Amino acid sequence: MALDWSKLSFNYTKTNTIICSHFKDGEWSSLESSTSDQITINALSGALHYGLEAFEGLKAYRGADGKVRLFRPEENARRLRRSGAYIGLEAPSDTMFIEACCRVVKENIEYLPPYESGATMYIRPFIIGVGGQIGVHLSGESMFIVAAMPIGSYFGKGFEPSRAVLASEHDRAAPMGTGSYKLGGNYAGTVLAGEIAKRQGYSTVLYPDSAERRYVDEFSSANFFGIKGDTYITPESPSILPSITNKSLLELAPTLGLKTERRELLIEELSGFDEMGAVGTAVVISPIGRVDVKPGWEREGGCEAEIIKSYFAGESLAAGAVSLKLYNALTGIQNGTEKDIFNWCLTI
Ligand SMILES: Cc1ncc(COP(=O)(O)O)c(C=O)c1O
Missing domain, CATH: 3.20.10.10 (D-amino Acid Aminotransferase, subunit A, domain 2)
Incomplete structure (x- = not known):
């Protein structure tokens, strides 16, 4: 894998794995890695028809000291629960959320840009209502997925106004x-x-x-x-x-x-x-x-x-x-x- 960090913009790059868990019958399944970024869900999922989706965005940073840091991930975990609650979607606990974020970073570590490369790793946790439904109502079944990818400057301008x-x-x-x-x-x-x-x-x-x-x-x-x-x-x-x-x-x-x-x-x-x-x-x-x-x-x-x-x-x-x-x-x-x-x- 040879990525030119300086050429990255805010675009999706497929990496090694995504982390997934399924919520059904009141329980989350254990977190699992998938090397595919494709998922199979019911065509009548609430996420596809009624927008039953909530997401987060945080980053992993490679420090000057070589250490890898996440910035306030518990805040993202809380906000995802708050967003999920508004649309009646179950969201993971702080512990499960943070474990999935750490795991996705570790499993994709070669995609974590070096210090001062101008790029970072973006982490995208999200929840989707996946139960088949046709009425506008809560989805009893959901998925929690976390992906991570290297990204560059959002507006493509760096620190220029x-x-x-x-x-x-x-x-x-x-x-x-x-x-x-x-x-x-x-x-x-x-x-x-x-x-x-x-x-x-x-x-x-x-x-x-x-x-x-x-x-x-x-x-x-x-x-x-x-x-x-x-x-x-x-x-x-x-x-x-x-x-x-x-x-x-x-x-x-x-x-x-x-x-x-x-x-x-x-x-x-x-x-x-x-x-x-x-x-x-x-x-x-x-x-x-x-x-x-x-x-x-x-x-x-x-x-x-x-x-x-x-x-x-x-x-x-x-x-x-x-x-x-x-x-x-x-x-x-x-x-x-x-x-x-x-x-x-x-x-x-
Ligand atoms: C509409 C909107 N406002 C503000 C923010 C910034 O929020 P945060 O600092 O938590 O990333 C985001 C996302 O990044 C956003 O999508």
Whole structure:
């Protein structure tokens, strides 16, 4: 196997094994490795018809000291249970979840990119309702699967600022809907818009709140943060995913002399930020230099839609110093070059 780590993007690569378990008659089967990435399920599975699917995303990091670390995996285990509970799907315990993640990393260790290669290993645990059903009801039978693969930069830009566009004619999630749960269904409605946005030169879509369209919610696959002076500001909203990376930055920022605010954030406030960025496991901290408001961009031929306003972050062309400081502190803990003061990492 010869992989050029520097050429990796955020794409799927088949690796040696996936780890699977089946939940039936109230019990999980023992975790098993499969060298195939194909599974056989009932064609009438609830996952295929009614979106009975919840997932997670975390990474394994090869440290400067050669050790392999997972970042706060128990947080992912808890969030998967919370997501599963919302759609009535059984999810594994912390112990079972972490065991499966450690095992998938070990069985695919040659796919774990080296320290400072610019790539990491992404771990994708998920649960699916697999009982055959035709009515819209709970699935009594489910599968828990974990896959792992090497990945590169999410926006393909590394730490260079990219542009985002504000969603104008579609919503991601409703205030009393599923936005705060990591359910596959939340992403289905963002796929095409994301593709259209990319064709127009944007790395991602920023979603306003869907009730009033006055506040910033989050990006399609990451939380939003802005830096104003020495304050890290991130939106509070019932329809955004509680990001583990963002939660960690809120704890880390004060140790770097920054203040933090988590509150409703008016779209108009975007004009006052020195720095902006996307934060999450996949994107890590990705600077966003500019957010465009462009009504109707999602429509067929939307590239002709006119930009009616742009919000620029400070210099907009270069990553900001505070974002860089946060990035170095966070990745330093994940790579073992900074002291893990919060005891976040699990060494495999
Ligand atoms: C919609 C959305 N928001 C935020 C995040 C970031 O969450 P985390 O930091 O837990 O990866 C993700 C996933 O990575 C996401 O899909």
